[in-house]
Amino acid sequence: MSFSDKWVWITIVGVVLVIVLPLIVIWGILSMSPEFRIIATVGIVFAWGVISGYKDWIISQQKEETQKAAEG
Known part of the structure; x- marks a missing residue:
């Protein structure tokens, strides 16, 4: 894996986390009493x-x- 491939995957994972983590937090809050x-x-x-x-x-x-x- 070259250096640029590493940063592409870091960017992809970062974008996915920015999209998914808020949804998980909202889901967790809505599932509370x-x-x-x-x-x-x-x-x-x-x-x-x-x-x-x-x-x-x-x-x-x-x-x-x-x-x-x-x-x-």
Whole structure:
């Protein structure tokens, strides 16, 4: 297997996982009892918000460092 073949398979597996994993998560949430469904949904929304905020914070830190490096 050549180097490019390896990356083709990594890409194919990655695309399949991006398509299949959300469906598995949704199926798992829908198979739960209503109480756990609410908890799982709120947990996903909360985690999504925290991760998004952290990503934005990292991007702003990188921009500040880039500006400081350009100024001095």
